[in-house]
Amino acid sequence: PEQLRNRAERRTDVFAAGIVLWETLTGARLFERDEPAATTRAIDEAAIVAPSSQRAEVPATVDALVLRALARDLDARFAT
Numbered sequence: 001p002e003q004l005r006n007r008a009e010r011r012t013d014v015f016a017a018g019i020v021l022w023e024t025l026t027g028a029r030l031f032e033r034d035e036p037a038a039t040t041r042a043i044d045e046a047a048i049v050a051p052s053s054q055r056a057e058v059p060a061t062v063d064a065l066v067l068r069a070l071a072r073d074l075d076a077r078f079a080t
Contacts, residue, residue: 001044001072011077018069025062026054044072
């Protein structure tokens with residue numbers, strides 16, 4: 001989300017890695033929408049659900065890791 005505001009930093013890469021992990025675990029796209037502007041809004045505003053909501057075999061510990069990497073609040077996200 002901060003990259004959309006030209007405020008990218010280390011934790012921006014953590015968010016990106018969280019997206020890749022979420023999509024790898026679920027086989028689905030997290031934020032992709034039909035229109036680019038809608039995709040941008042989704043990055044900023046869409047609910048981020050645990051991967052296990054899409055794939056029941058994903059353990060709760062992995063859910064917690066992914067959701068922390070995808071936290072929109074920088075202070076809640078992993079630092080590196």
